[in-house]
Amino acid sequence: MLNKQEIIAKAKEAIMEFDDKAAKNIANEALAAGIHPAELIEEGFKVAMTSLGEQFEAGTLYLPHIIAAVDAMQAAIDILLPEMEKMGAETKSRGTVVIGTIEGDIHSIGKDIVATALRIAGYNVVDLGSDVPIESYVEKAREVKADVVASSALMTITMINQMRIEEQLNEAGFRHNVKTMVGGAPVTQEWADRIGADIYAENSGDAVNKINALFE
Numbered sequence: 001m002l003n004k005q006e007i008i009a010k011a012k013e014a015i016m017e018f019d020d021k022a023a024k025n026i027a028n029e030a031l032a033a034g035i036h037p038a039e040l041i042e043e044g045f046k047v048a049m050t051s052l053g054e055q056f057e058a059g060t061l062y063l064p065h066i067i068a069a070v071d072a073m074q075a076a077i078d079i080l081l082p083e084m085e086k087m088g089a090e091t092k093s094r095g096t097v098v099i100g101t102i103e104g105d106i107h108s109i110g111k112d113i114v115a116t117a118l119r120i121a122g123y124n125v126v127d128l129g130s131d132v133p134i135e136s137y138v139e140k141a142r143e144v145k146a147d148v149v150a151s152s153a154l155m156t157i158t159m160i161n162q163m164r165i166e167e168q169l170n171e172a173g174f175r176h177n178v179k180t181m182v183g184g185a186p187v188t189q190e191w192a193d194r195i196g197a198d199i200y201a202e203n204s205g206d207a208v209n210k211i212n213a214l215f216e
């Protein structure tokens, strides 16, 4: 049986080689070895995806490569996320989080991971999907009496729409009813401070810790 470091190395390799069969196998092997799915995703798959993203930016890889890598990562995630959900099935709801990828942005993988991590931590998560119009966050937050409105932005040009959430919540007179959380690869604490978001989190574990702190 492979040890943890070997499993994580194989997870990276599966993505770098666009191999969905290998990605599925290593997801199953990690579960059998008792590795937490979030750990395999963060340390294995996400690291490989980030590296491919850099090669894409440098022009040494093209969009079809990224799509093939996404297929491989998705194949593993389809195995891992349901397992993560089962781990949290027993906990009762600690609060409601409305989450979505911001208007103009279709990147969904990171947002799905954060949504699942929050679910297993005991939150009721309403996932609006990707490319979510700003007004939908506000309407849904009101409808479900959300405690937190969370948005994901993966592109510098879509980050600005996270500011529009702040503006529209204010305009609707609803801003004081909720906390806002922002995340995504280009998003930083500095950006959160600049737009007036309450929480910035770097990854799924950080998001859970910071929301837990809010509810304590």
Ligand code: B12
Pocket: 042, 045, 046, 049, 050, 051, 052, 053, 054, 056, 057, 063, 066, 067, 070, 104, 105, 106, 107, 108, 109, 110, 111, 113, 114, 150, 151, 152, 153, 154, 155, 156, 157, 181, 182, 183, 184, 185, 186, 200, 201, 202, 203, 204, 207
């Ligand atoms: C996969 C990918 C795609 C896939 C997306 C598939 C899908 N269903 O999501 C496809 C191929 C479709 C795609 C399309 C495009 N992409 Co793209 N893509 C990526 C890539 C390689 C990886 C993203 C990813 O899934 N990472 C893995 C996950 C696990 O990590 P993550 O998303 O960062 O999420 C983590 C954290 O950020 C955080 N987080 C994420 N969301 C949230 C939300 C909250 C509330 C919190 C607290 C935390 C949090 O927690 C997550 C878990 O740790 C990135 C490169 C990169 N470095 O990010 C480029 C990248 C984001 N894409 C990019 C671009 C330009 C595009 C396209 C415009 C390409 C094109 N010319 O068509 C289109 C976008 C069209 C659109 N309107 O949205 C650029 C953006 C550049 C920029 N700075 O603005 C990047 C950075 C690539 C690059 N280096 O050039 N892409």
